[in-house]
Amino acid sequence: TDKLLPMTRNRPAKRKDVTDGGWYDLKAFKEFYGVEEGILRWNSAPKSISSRQHKQTRSSSSNATRGYASDIKECGRDWQAGYTLFVSIREFATKYEYAAIISICGRAREWHKAVELLHEMHEKLTPDVVCINAAISACEKGGQWKKALELLGNIEAFGLKPNVISFSAAISACEKCGQWDAAMGVMRDMRHQGVSPDLICFNAAISACGKAGQWAKALEILDEIQTCSIRPDVISFNAAISACEKGRQWEQALRLMDDMQVHGVKANRITFNAAISACEKCGEWEMALETLHRMRIHPGRGDTQPDVVSYSAAMSACEKGRQCEKVLSLLSEMRQYGIQPNVISYGAAISACEKTRKWELAMHFFHEMLDCGIKPDVVSFNAAISACEKGGQWQWALNLLETMKQQGMPADVISFNAAISACEKGKQFEMALELLEEMQQSGIQPSIISFNAAISACEKSAQFEKAMSLLNDVVKSNLDPDVISYNATISACEKAAQWEHALRLLDEMVKRGIKPTSTTFNAAISACEKGGQWEKALGLLQEMQEQGVTSTVVSFNAAISACEKSGQWEKALELLGDVIGQDGVEPNAVTFAAVIQVLEKSERRDESSETYRQALARGIFCDFRRPRGKGGKDVDTLDLHGATEAVARVTVRTALEELTSGHRRPKELVLITGQGNHSFGCPVLPQAVRKVLEECAGPVVTEVPSNPGVLRLTLRSIEKWLQVTQHVGQ
Numbered sequence: 001t002d003k004l005l006p007m008t009r010n011r012p013a014k015r016k017d018v019t020d021g022g023w024y025d026l027k028a029f030k031e032f033y034g035v036e037e038g039i040l041r042w043n044s045a046p047k048s049i050s051s052r053q054h055k056q057t058r059s060s061s062s063n064a065t066r067g068y069a070s071d072i073k074e075c076g077r078d079w080q081a082g083y084t085l086f087v088s089i090r091e092f093a094t095k096y097e098y099a100a101i102i103s104i105c106g107r108a109r110e111w112h113k114a115v116e117l118l119h120e121m122h123e124k125l126t127p128d129v130v131c132i133n134a135a136i137s138a139c140e141k142g143g144q145w146k147k148a149l150e151l152l153g154n155i156e157a158f159g160l161k162p163n164v165i166s167f168s169a170a171i172s173a174c175e176k177c178g179q180w181d182a183a184m185g186v187m188r189d190m191r192h193q194g195v196s197p198d199l200i201c202f203n204a205a206i207s208a209c210g211k212a213g214q215w216a217k218a219l220e221i222l223d224e225i226q227t228c229s230i231r232p233d234v235i236s237f238n239a240a241i242s243a244c245e246k247g248r249q250w251e252q253a254l255r256l257m258d259d260m261q262v263h264g265v266k267a268n269r270i271t272f273n274a275a276i277s278a279c280e281k282c283g284e285w286e287m288a289l290e291t292l293h294r295m296r297i298h299p300g301r302g303d304t305q306p307d308v309v310s311y312s313a314a315m316s317a318c319e320k321g322r323q324c325e326k327v328l329s330l331l332s333e334m335r336q337y338g339i340q341p342n343v344i345s346y347g348a349a350i351s352a353c354e355k356t357r358k359w360e361l362a363m364h365f366f367h368e369m370l371d372c373g374i375k376p377d378v379v380s381f382n383a384a385i386s387a388c389e390k391g392g393q394w395q396w397a398l399n400l401l402e403t404m405k406q407q408g409m410p411a412d413v414i415s416f417n418a419a420i421s422a423c424e425k426g427k428q429f430e431m432a433l434e435l436l437e438e439m440q441q442s443g444i445q446p447s448i449i450s451f452n453a454a455i456s457a458c459e460k461s462a463q464f465e466k467a468m469s470l471l472n473d474v475v476k477s478n479l480d481p482d483v484i485s486y487n488a489t490i491s492a493c494e495k496a497a498q499w500e501h502a503l504r505l506l507d508e509m510v511k512r513g514i515k516p517t518s519t520t521f522n523a524a525i526s527a528c529e530k531g532g533q534w535e536k537a538l539g540l541l542q543e544m545q546e547q548g549v550t551s552t553v554v555s556f557n558a559a560i561s562a563c564e565k566s567g568q569w570e571k572a573l574e575l576l577g578d579v580i581g582q583d584g585v586e587p588n589a590v591t592f593a594a595v596i597q598v599l600e601k602s603e604r605r606d607e608s609s610e611t612y613r614q615a616l617a618r619g620i621f622c623d624f625r626r627p628r629g630k631g632g633k634d635v636d637t638l639d640l641h642g643a644t645e646a647v648a649r650v651t652v653r654t655a656l657e658e659l660t661s662g663h664r665r666p667k668e669l670v671l672i673t674g675q676g677n678h679s680f681g682c683p684v685l686p687q688a689v690r691k692v693l694e695e696c697a698g699p700v701v702t703e704v705p706s707n708p709g710v711l712r713l714t715l716r717s718i719e720k721w722l723q724v725t726q727h728v729g730q
Contacts, residue, residue, distance in 0.1 A: 451471075649691075
């Protein structure tokens, strides 16, 4: 009964029999068809009804016959109620009833039923173009562009000619499915048959081109409208601007907005939003903000005022431009105007925080979104996970990934990649490997980024075997390992002192056509250094230069360290000269410390002192020597924190040499030793300093009971030592 109410709601109740002129009321319908308690009992309906109605219909006027069509149309979108009524008069239905029921089925997207009814009609009556158009329109609404074109092609088989509505419905069907070339074909057929396209046809064609990314063709059609003496409307321009937006043609989109003013066409909210989105897709955040400003000050109706779509697009544009502050400003502004942010707005805010490494703020917006009852989408989750990854918060990243599962949100490859990278940065290689396995079990194919992040996680923990196994898995997964894959694996071998594996991988990547980088060679040289292979390290350094790969200070430092570990002091000095003489490479404290280390071990004190003076001339190791006032007295301080044992020895020895040579005025000297760089928790500097003082029969050390890491040479002890030294010299 409820489904029948729309048929009678707007018509005065009539006391006529349903056979009288074809009209009926709800009471008559119940009486004839046995509706009880909302159930339509077809079997209990009097068998004579349809025959009586059929006879009556045969003799009724056309107006009475069309009454049924009107009744069917009044069902609106309730196609089942309309179809129920149609079935009751099916035996004597005319083209009007068929047109009405086909239209209702079309509006309800029941294209199958619409086409079925058209075929049924063809068996009883000759369809007219109105019925066929209704069926084409039904296919259009149901996204059946091929069926729509088939029906359009069959019109002539009925002895009819398609009209502009036929073509318009077919073009719209192609437009909804993004079939721009098919839409263009219909336009060509239309002209060939002498039917002039109207504005609706043109607009649908522009939209079809836009959806397929054919922005140039869309603009061409827009120009064609004007040559046909048809005035484009706001729909025409909006479709063209949307086409430019999808084609990333922001300048064309803004030009079209200017053209609208020239043609006297008023822009609406859709116009502005499409233009802002065009700017957003190209990262033109400044133009997006300018367009949003134009929207705010646009005169006239309220339908041009910004909405959540406007602000979200502008925020996304600023996010792409890494304008975090502007994103947050827009979020605040939209709230001031009473516009509730949506998932896209919050997603842009979280992504902006992620790009600027503000993980805490990103999590604030994520939780605020939840508090507002907005369900995060996969983009929001991914941005939040990535923000935690960049902030080194691997626990938070994993919590977010778990929350995705709990909310039934399927994680994608980006979600897992960000979580694995977070574990990599947190040196959680086991967790990274678990995530990679879970990813595969979930049916998600890991990308090269996934594998690289997992390999890097193993590299940071010196898990060279697992790193090499993952590199093999890359190939098994039909992926091509890249330079990052090999660099991370070679670095893992370097950390584990597996120089042979490192060199094999270097050869393998070259055979694959992957050009090694500075990072590759540096890791391989360091692997040789850790394995005591100084000759291979020098060979790699030479190969690096021969291949045109830029040698960095890291490259030279690794090679010098290889020489240092093997006692090759002459090679180390030679490499130091190469570093100093090479443009774009500046030796650092590590460089000089390694050279001094091998010279001290080889008891080449003169060369060691000279190297130390070269370092001082470059501003290196100067932090060890600083004056400090104490109780009104001048005090020299040698703060050896961070120095290696060798550097500490030469620093103290040089200070004493400066005193004996007269280059340094005698004053109290405080030696702050600490533990020493590379001491591994066992203090080595105090002993090294004492040994230097013993070797040169230096000043007497005064202990500092409160701090055993501090050695004090009083002015009196220094002066006494100098007197003895001068006497011995004479």
